[in-house]
Structure formats: structure tokens, C-alpha cells
Amino acid sequence: MNIVEQETIGIIVLTLQMTLLATAMSCVIGIPLGLLLDKASFPGKRVVVLINRTLMAAPPVVIGLVVYLILMRNGPLGFLGWLFTFEAMVIAQTILITPIICGIVYTASERSAKNIRAFATTMGANKIQTEWLVIKELSNEIYFAAVAGFGRAMSEVGAIMIVGGNIRYHTRVMTTTIALLRNRGEINQAVFLGIVLMIIALLVQVIAGALRRRERRTDENF
Amino acid sequence: MKISNIKKEYEKFTLSIKSLEITNSAQNTIVGAESNYPGYVGAASNCPDNGQYKIYGIIGANGCGKTTLMKIMAGIISPSSGTVDYEGLTGRDITMIFRKPYLLHDTVINNLTYPLKIRKIKPNSEEIDILLSMAGLQDLKNEYALTLSGGEQQKLAMIRAFIFKPKLIFVDEGFSNMDIESVNLFEQYIQKMSNTTWVLVSHQMSTIRRVCEYVFFMHKGEITEKGETKKVLDTPYTKELKEYLQYV
Numbered sequence A: 001m002n003i004v005e006q007e008t009i010g011i012i013v014l015t016l017q018m019t020l021l022a023t024a025m026s027c028v029i030g031i032p033l034g035l036l037l038d039k040a041s042f043p044g045k046r047v048v049v050l051i052n053r054t055l056m057a058a059p060p061v062v063i064g065l066v067v068y069l070i071l072m073r074n075g076p077l078g079f080l081g082w083l084f085t086f087e088a089m090v091i092a093q094t095i096l097i098t099p100i101i102c103g104i105v106y107t108a109s110e111r112s113a114k115n116i117r118a119f120a121t122t123m124g125a126n127k128i129q130t131e132w133l134v135i136k137e138l139s140n141e142i143y144f145a146a147v148a149g150f151g152r153a154m155s156e157v158g159a160i161m162i163v164g165g166n167i168r169y170h171t172r173v174m175t176t177t178i179a180l181l182r183n184r185g186e187i188n189q190a191v192f193l194g195i196v197l198m199i200i201a202l203l204v205q206v207i208a209g210a211l212r213r214r215e216r217r218t219d220e221n222f
Numbered sequence B: 001m002k003i004s005n006i007k008k009e010y011e012k013f014t015l016s017i018k019s020l021e022i023t024n025s026a027q028n029t030i031v032g033a034e035s036n037y038p039g040y041v042g043a044a045s046n047c048p049d050n051g052q053y054k055i056y057g058i059i060g061a062n063g064c065g066k067t068t069l070m071k072i073m074a075g076i077i078s079p080s081s082g083t084v085d086y087e088g089l090t091g092r093d094i095t096m097i098f099r100k101p102y103l104l105h106d107t108v109i110n111n112l113t114y115p116l117k118i119r120k121i122k123p124n125s126e127e128i129d130i131l132l133s134m135a136g137l138q139d140l141k142n143e144y145a146l147t148l149s150g151g152e153q154q155k156l157a158m159i160r161a162f163i164f165k166p167k168l169i170f171v172d173e174g175f176s177n178m179d180i181e182s183v184n185l186f187e188q189y190i191q192k193m194s195n196t197t198w199v200l201v202s203h204q205m206s207t208i209r210r211v212c213e214y215v216f217f218m219h220k221g222e223i224t225e226k227g228e229t230k231k232v233l234d235t236p237y238t239k240e241l242k243e244y245l246q247y248v
Helices: A006-039 A045-056 A060-071 A086-123 A127-137 A139-154 A158-164 A174-184 A187-211 B066-073 B108-118 B125-134 B150-163 B180-192 B205-211 B229-234 B239-247
Strands: B002-009 B014-024 B029-034 B055-060 B081-085 B094-097 B168-172 B197-201 B214-219 B222-228
Touching: A006 A045, A006 A086, A006 A127, A006 A139, A006 A174, A006 A187, A045 A086, A060 A086, A060 A158, A086 A127, A086 A139, A086 A158, A086 B094, A086 B108, A127 A139, A139 A187, A158 A174, A174 A187, B002 B066, B014 B066, B014 B222, B055 B066, B055 B205, B066 B094, B066 B168, B066 B197, B094 B150, B108 B125, B108 B150, B125 B150, B150 B180, B180 B205, B197 B205, B205 B229, B214 B229, B214 B239, B222 B229, B222 B239
Parallel strands: B055 B197, B055 B214, B094 B168, B168 B197
Antiparallel strands: B002 B014, B002 B081, B014 B029, B214 B222
16 A cells, blocks of 8 residues: 555645646636637638637547657657656646637637627726726636636546656656556555545635635526 | 718628717807718708707617617727717717626626726715615615616616716616616706716607707618707608607
């Protein structure tokens, strides 16, 4: 049961570090991109939206393979020496979840931002106040996008297995450990880690729920 | 405010206004409208443009372009062609109230004070209480605004426009969900508000008659008749306005 002790804690910490960093980077890229994609009008916009939606459902192993080809010794970014490192896993995760966050924010913005901007215009808000209001009014959807991205990143196996290599004490995270333990037939430990993963997912939902704006809508017309 | 040669083209509809001018100040009031519409009565002498008007109405059947025209004048949408001259008015002097107003995902009080917040003006609690009381929302000020009824939402949108005292207010069916008592109250308030010019869109001819001093009638994207409210509504000139008045 050694793996359940010190090494397990290290694996959980590494998983959280990787997932949080990838989610943060994806939010920084995906949220403005989603808002911009809705606001901007340019030829080929539909194609860009279609590509983004396709990437939302991209198979992780394909993303992993692409990142692997880029980071491999002879690849365009091979000189960085990032293959089978924490950085490689974060890059793969970021590529994987940025379209998800961008897509959710774009859809929310497409539905509401026009009305919010029209309202801001009628109130005399300047451009910065207007865009800030759009973000504030869409904050629930943005929280949802971030949580969805976090969940996807944390449950990911294929891409990080390819680019991280599941190296002990180095790039081994919870999902890859579960896969390894199952292969070894150590089902009890695999189940234990699975439960820990589920508890973390639950905690994330609880925290997100506490942070999100309390919305009480009613369709009743009193 | 003056708009000239405005066109807004949609797939099945084109708004086309040759000119429309609403300038209201203590010294000078100009109301003007030109139209390419055949049989336009703007040039006819039965509708003089020499009064001191403060509250205007735009009437017309659904889909005739009233809201589109208002949105262009309020700066919410841009025309496909033509010019809008605000004659010194800025975005902060103009507002528009919609039939289904946008309310922030926030409390009633924060919705009400939002225009002050973005102008960095400290809310005057006495004035806020008066406005909330007028709208019957004083006990609901800490409630979530989206839980209000349709009429209450319209009243909140109305007092939110009053609070920052814009010079030009467009109201697009802003009374449609209100009870009669509230409509009367707001009509009186509108008439009392000095230094503010109002442009109202409404299908409620009782409101148009009671409040508006001057009215524009629109048909298929063009202004086809205009003049002092009583004259236009009592002696309609065009066939379209006569038909419209039969059904409202």
C-alpha cells in the first residue's frame, strides 16, 4: 500500500497543479476569444466557429499525438526539451480544453451579449464599462465554462499519457495511475484513487457553486 | 437631433427616412420630417411645425419600423446609410426603455443605481426612495430584479431612466405591462420632467393622446404622416393611418 501513502499524495498534488494551471491558461485564452468571436464580424467566421466546435469534441489522443509531434526531439519545438515533462502535459491539456471554454463562452455571448451591449449603450456606459458589464452578466456561464474545462482536464488520460509518458515521481497523475494500477491488477488502489478523483470533482463543484452568482429566475407573472 | 437619408435594410424590410429632426431647447424648437413616400402629408399645411413640443409619439402597425427608427436614433444600431446628427448630445444624454427591459442579474436597488455608478455619482437616498415609492418597489429594493413581475420590471426600467436625467428618452412600448394607475402616474411624471424630450412608441392611443404633443405615423418603413397629435388623430389624412386608427 505504499502507493496510497507518500507517492499518492505527490500524484494528487501533481494532478491538481497540472489541472489548475491548464484551466487557468485556457480561461485566459478561451474567455476573451469566445467573447471576441461573438463580437467580431469577419469573412469565414462560421468556419472558425465550426472548427472550434470540432475541437471541443477532439479525441484527446489525437491532441496528444499532435503535441508529441511538435515537442519530439526532431519536432518544431523539440529544442525546448519538454517532451515527457509537466510542461508538455499542461500544453496538451490547455489545447484540449481551450476550445471547450471558448465554445461555451461564445454560445453564452451569442445569446445575451447583444442585449447587454444595447442596454449599456442606453445607460451611457463607455466601451470598457460595456465589456466589463458583458463579462459580469455572463459570469455564471463563464464559471460553468471554467468548471467544465477543469473537469475535462482532470479526467483526461490519453493526451497526457502520450506527452507525459506516465513517469513515476515525474509525470504520473491520478488518471494515468488508475490505468496503470488496473493493468497491474491492483484494483483496490485504483478504486481508492478513483474515489479521491470523484471527491475532488465534487469539491470543485461545491466551490464553484459557492462562487457563482445566486440566480433566482421565475417565469411567473404575478 | 437630426437624421438624414437613413436607410436600414433587412431581408424583408427596409426602413427609409429622408429626414427627421427633433430639436428641443428653451429658445428654439424644430420638428421636421421629410419622406419619399408617395402622398406624404409632411408638406401639407394642415400640420404646422411651429409648436413648443416636448413629448413626441411614433405610431404605426407592427413591423412598420418604429423600433428600428428608435434604435437608430438612440445609437443602438447603425443605419445602412445616412447620417445621424446628435447636435451636441452624447450617449450619456440619451436613453431608451424597451417593452421587455434588460435588467441586471442583481437586486432592484443595484439596477436602479447602475447609471449613477458608471457616472461615479453618489446616489441620493432621498431621491431613490421617492422613485422606488413611485414605482411601488420600496419593499422590494433588495429583491432580485428578475423575480419582479413584467409590470414591475417596466416600472424599474422607467425609474432607472429617470434617475440620471437624460435629455432625450425613447420609450418603446414601455407601459404595455403596467396597470392603469401606474400608467397614469408615469404619464404625469413624464409631463412634469422638464429639460427632457420624450419620444414614445405605443399602440395605446389613450396614452398617445394624453401625453404626446406631436406624432409621427409610420407605414412600411417610412413616415407617412406627422403633426400635432390631436389634428393627426382626429383628422387622419392618409388611407393607412385611417385604417390603423380603426383597429387601435
